[in-house]
Amino acid sequence: MDIQPFRRPDWEPLPHEGCRGVDHKVLVAQVNFALALLRFAPNAPIHEHPAAWPIDVYCLDGSGKFSLAGQAASIRAGQRVRWPPNVAHRLWTEDATMTTLMVENPPHP
Numbered sequence: 001m002d003i004q005p006f007r008r009p010d011w012e013p014l015p016h017e018g019c020r021g022v023d024h025k026v027l028v029a030q031v032n033f034a035l036a037l038l039r040f041a042p043n044a045p046i047h048e049h050p051a052a053w054p055i056d057v058y059c060l061d062g063s064g065k066f067s068l069a070g071q072a073a074s075i076r077a078g079q080r081v082r083w084p085p086n087v088a089h090r091l092w093t094e095d096a097t098m099t100t101l102m103v104e105n106p107p108h109p
Helices: none
Strands: 021-031 033-040 044-049 055-068 073-076 080-083 088-093 098-104
Touching: 033 080, 033 088
Parallel strands: none
Antiparallel strands: 021 033, 033 098, 044 088, 055 073, 055 080, 055 088, 055 098
């Protein structure tokens, strides 16, 4: 058996301007793949922004809202949404909390 230690990620606030009440844990960060947990307090937003690659958002617990190209919809535990590349998106909660798993596949450099 090959058992090795790895750095256990800690919850940290998202560092981006326009994000408040959102903590994250980066689970995997590689050149072409990233996996992170986001934990939203009530009334917590992430800012509207595009990404150059697709992002899958899995709602693991709670509920919230997202917008994609200016159109808003709800998301709740057990649902997934895909944000296509180069389209403005955002994610937020109102009265509830939410935990999401974010899966990003940036293109190879």
